[in-house]
Amino acid sequence: MELLGLDSFNLVVRHGGFGAASRACGQPKATLSRRVRDLEESLGVRLIERGGRSLRLTDEGAVLHAQTASPVEAINDALNDIRAGLGRPSGRLRISAPILFANTALGVLAAKFIEAYPDVILEISTEDRFVDLAADDLDVVIRANPRPDDTLVGRCFMRNELVLVAPPGLSRPARVEGSAERLTFPAVMRMGTGDDDVWTIIDADDGLPRRYHPKAVLRLSSPLTIRNAVLAGAGAALVPRTVVAEDLASGQLISWGTASGPEIEVWVLHASRRLVSPKVTAFVNFVCDHFNAPTR
Structure with missing residues (x-):
């Protein structure tokens, strides 16, 4: 099944190799290698260059990872949510936030969130540069005065003069x-x-x-x-x-x-063209409730 091969392929790319991916997911290295090889044969192209000391993608592999990593993970998130109980937030939630917001508010917010949702693992990067959710493997971004982007949706939760x-x-x-x-x-x-x-x-x-x-x-x-x-x-x-x-x-x-x-507007944003998992919805609502943001 190509979806299973895609999942294994993206897992290997994310962790930088078959061995690291095997340790992260608990599946045998040989199984991951076989699934990726089957995927390559079904597509008729090589995706990963073998034999090097570090993982190196072919041009085709790089394109496939860029275009499928986020959708495949969204599907896996949805399946995991259903297995854990429909609507129950769980799993890894990757967030990017501006340095100022992170230094002044995010620590307390994150601590309260994981207390309310103990099955969610927050991974937060702080940076002021422009980030792309798909390319940077993120679920949520927090940004001040974000530029218009029809690929993102979200809510303004704070105004600052x-x-x-x-x-x-x-x-x-x-x-x-x-x-x-x-x-x-x-x-x-x-x-x-x-x-x-x-x-x-x-x-x-x-x-x-x-x-x-x-x-x-x-x-x-x-x-x-x-x-x-x-x-x-x-x-x-x-x-x-x-x-x-x-x-x-x-x-x-x-x-x-x-x-x-x-005033400066601070928004919490997520991708508009992917399945919105319960953990993303929970975080967006939690941020807005924390800052008493008006409902839409």
Whole structure:
């Protein structure tokens, strides 16, 4: 049966060889080898180059793995769910999340999720790069302001505004009545921002817009690192409110106002063209419930 051969083939590719795949699944190495060989014969092409010390796919093998790994695993997930009890979340759940979200919220969320669903094994990678669910062998991605993609579906579970924060001792630029405001101050900024950036801020005191011209004294890649630099007195910075909420509450930082414009939206997403397993549905709903996201 070609589906059985496909399953064995993708298992071998995922684990990097017949021996590792055999140890992972508990099936004899000879059985896996025979199934892959039968699949090659049925297709009339070689999929794996034999004889090397490491696994090497042929061009045909690489194409077959890229196009079948995710659908075959989705079918296996569905079969396993049925065997374990219809609708019962179980098995490995692979998630990609942004570094900031992972550092500030994901640890607690993951611990509560596995307490609620002990048969699910979470595997979480933290990265800010663009990921492809099929190519990167993922079930779920969490992303801020994701670009439109008709291959993904999901829900927005959190909105986050940008707030201009400073240490209490930093002098705030004085407003000049009757002038075109372009108030300059020392700033800690994200890498990639320009020297001519202007931030339009809704003032925390009177609710009126102010135009600030940040003068970069540091450029850093992480909002958490930026927050730490501001706490140390380097300057003011525009950061997500969730990063500095406790600092604002304790008075270690003060708010000069919030950025005008749309808020940051954080989404939990999964593939739209694959079987949605109970574990994926459970995780999406759990995340949204955890952050009290409105129902659709």
